[in-house]
Amino acid sequence: MTFLDPLINGLSLGSLYALIAVGYTVVYGIVQLINFAHGEIFMVGAFGALSTWIVLGQASANLSWWMLPLMLVGGMVVGVTVAVLMERFAYRPLRHAPRLAPLITAIGISVFLQEFVRLFYGAIPGFPDAKAAVVFPQIEFFTGPAIEFGGAVIQRATFFTLGALAVSWAFLWFFVNKTKIGRAMLATSQDPDTARLMGIDVNRIITIAFAVGAALAAIAGTAHGLRYGNIDFKMGFLAGLKAFTAAVLGGIGNINGAVVGGLVLGVVESLATVYVPGQFGGAAWKDVWAFVLLIIVLVFRPQGIMGAKVVDRA
Amino acid sequence: MLEVKDLVVAYGKVRAVKGISFRVPQGQVVSLLGTNGAGKTTTLRTISGLLRPESGEVWFEGQRIDRVPAHKVVQLGLAHSPEGRRIFPRLSVEDNLMLGAFARKDAAGIAKDLQRVFALFEILKERRSQPAGTFSGGEQQMLAIGRAMMSRPRLLMLDEPSMGLSPLMMQKIMGTIAELQSEGVTILLVEQNAAAALELSDHAYVLEVGNITLDGTGRQLLDDDRVKRAYLGES
Ligand SMILES: Nc1ncnc2c1ncn2[C@@H]1O[C@H](COP(=O)(O)OP(=O)(O)O)[C@@H](O)[C@H]1O
Ligand SMILES: [Mg+2]
Numbered sequence A: 001m002t003f004l005d006p007l008i009n010g011l012s013l014g015s016l017y018a019l020i021a022v023g024y025t026v027v028y029g030i031v032q033l034i035n036f037a038h039g040e041i042f043m044v045g046a047f048g049a050l051s052t053w054i055v056l057g058q059a060s061a062n063l064s065w066w067m068l069p070l071m072l073v074g075g076m077v078v079g080v081t082v083a084v085l086m087e088r089f090a091y092r093p094l095r096h097a098p099r100l101a102p103l104i105t106a107i108g109i110s111v112f113l114q115e116f117v118r119l120f121y122g123a124i125p126g127f128p129d130a131k132a133a134v135v136f137p138q139i140e141f142f143t144g145p146a147i148e149f150g151g152a153v154i155q156r157a158t159f160f161t162l163g164a165l166a167v168s169w170a171f172l173w174f175f176v177n178k179t180k181i182g183r184a185m186l187a188t189s190q191d192p193d194t195a196r197l198m199g200i201d202v203n204r205i206i207t208i209a210f211a212v213g214a215a216l217a218a219i220a221g222t223a224h225g226l227r228y229g230n231i232d233f234k235m236g237f238l239a240g241l242k243a244f245t246a247a248v249l250g251g252i253g254n255i256n257g258a259v260v261g262g263l264v265l266g267v268v269e270s271l272a273t274v275y276v277p278g279q280f281g282g283a284a285w286k287d288v289w290a291f292v293l294l295i296i297v298l299v300f301r302p303q304g305i306m307g308a309k310v311v312d313r314a
Numbered sequence B: 001m002l003e004v005k006d007l008v009v010a011y012g013k014v015r016a017v018k019g020i021s022f023r024v025p026q027g028q029v030v031s032l033l034g035t036n037g038a039g040k041t042t043t044l045r046t047i048s049g050l051l052r053p054e055s056g057e058v059w060f061e062g063q064r065i066d067r068v069p070a071h072k073v074v075q076l077g078l079a080h081s082p083e084g085r086r087i088f089p090r091l092s093v094e095d096n097l098m099l100g101a102f103a104r105k106d107a108a109g110i111a112k113d114l115q116r117v118f119a120l121f122e123i124l125k126e127r128r129s130q131p132a133g134t135f136s137g138g139e140q141q142m143l144a145i146g147r148a149m150m151s152r153p154r155l156l157m158l159d160e161p162s163m164g165l166s167p168l169m170m171q172k173i174m175g176t177i178a179e180l181q182s183e184g185v186t187i188l189l190v191e192q193n194a195a196a197a198l199e200l201s202d203h204a205y206v207l208e209v210g211n212i213t214l215d216g217t218g219r220q221l222l223d224d225d226r227v228k229r230a231y232l233g234e235s
Helices: A004-031 A038-056 A067-094 A100-123 A156-178 A180-190 A192-197 A202-228 A235-250 A255-275 A289-300 B040-047 B070-076 B093-100 B107-120 B122-126 B137-149 B167-182 B194-200 B218-223 B225-231
Strands: A147-149 A152-154 B002-011 B014-024 B029-033 B055-060 B078-081 B155-159 B186-191 B203-208 B211-216
Touching: A004 A038, A004 A152, A004 A156, A004 A180, A004 A202, A004 A235, A004 A255, A038 A067, A038 A100, A038 A202, A038 A235, A067 A100, A067 A202, A100 A235, A152 A156, A156 A180, A156 A202, A156 A255, A180 A192, A180 A202, A180 B093, A192 A202, A192 B070, A202 A235, A235 A255, A235 A289, A255 A289, B002 B040, B014 B029, B014 B040, B014 B203, B014 B211, B029 B040, B029 B167, B029 B194, B040 B055, B040 B078, B040 B155, B040 B186, B070 B078, B078 B137, B093 B107, B093 B137, B107 B122, B107 B137, B122 B137, B137 B155, B137 B167, B167 B186, B167 B194, B186 B194, B194 B218, B194 B225, B203 B218, B211 B218, B218 B225
Parallel strands: B029 B186, B029 B203, B078 B155, B155 B186
Antiparallel strands: A147 A152, B002 B014, B002 B055, B203 B211
């Protein structure tokens, strides 16, 4: 095994974190709310993609490459719908409540969504029971034999995950910097009251922020399914927590920071698992490194890798 | 054009505006004067829809607007340049100005108004791609006024446009206000610099801890003994 293998594995893992982390950061940048239920959007997005396949491809055991875009769209529709409803009916009434209220609400939403999938997914005719992990369709083109590339063995799902991040990042950059709505988002994040005086409907901007974050999380959920071959109702918890860590690491509120934070986190986790010797090495400690890194950053650079100083944000 | 009737605005249980009434006729410059904390900013923020009044009414061009959300009020033709300028510091000058026209769809008209703002404030044109946060206070104030103009308002509310500016810059801003009036824009001006504001005003109201205590033409108030003592620093 070369150094390249864990590095590429880390980048792939980091791309998943990055795709989820963007959702935390975009919403925080606009409403200063940490949506701790965002990890569950990743989960329902994955189940949305799976459901799409069950409806469209399962009967004919269709594993053609073009099933994947359909699954992605299905996953995004489910993820975005759940996120928009969550914002509208759970968070919006609490917009001016003490900060603890949305946090408790997020825990409630998380439990609800997890239990909903666990208890009711299998009750839909033709759908598998989801009380334990569910097999995710292995779309051949994206999960077939690994590819040797300059001495490294690269899983096809890795190409997909890295590509998904690259495309999403480019789209996001264009959306935020080059469209009218994107500029309205920037304005709202800098000064919501003044944004309203410009004629910007801030509620609409908040809905869009939730929707954009959810779309990316659903892509991540689908990529996760391809990468690991199965999904489960609990998958949002740890992934969400790590992606949140990535967002803080990069500087919460900063989109590029979330991407960089996600990639750094993935690589650190992957390299530490391989190279840390002895008792602390190996897969058993895999989930610890993210939080070790978070603590180090919070102590030495609390604004995150790319975050602005708080003064600049005010 | 604008009429405020028995307006009461409170923050929680504390009333900041305690039942004021005034009107701004078409084409005039009307000022609200008063010391810090009198309720001037609260009044403007209520008119533009950022705050909901506890009671009372706000009418603009025959339409009641005190329940209309802020982003819709600006679309009716009523722009508000807020206290402290509140430009978007990390956006360019041009992006700031274009946000002023956010709700408009007429691309040709927007382009024309942008040129008009650039003609009014040349410095903005020279530095159109710079982040607005790097500007001096006076330049930011020009940007804030220019941005409010970009919605092509029929009524423009300015909250302390001369705050923190050099006397020279202040003259320029006051000159701009007169120019806007001559172009047909109606203006509601809030000022701490009473002398400069009264020179410009067709009518002025004095606000004291949430109540209007005095009103008259600019000239009348300039000559009023109480105004001289309290706001013009004469004895
Ligand atoms: N956001 C706020 N929350 C609570 N009280 C406020 C707030 N803003 C202003 N006030 C109070 O309302 C009163 C009027 O303030 P303001 O309208 O800003 O006055 P002015 O613009 O004339 O200086 C003051 O007593 C001020 O302390
Ligand atoms: Mg004020």
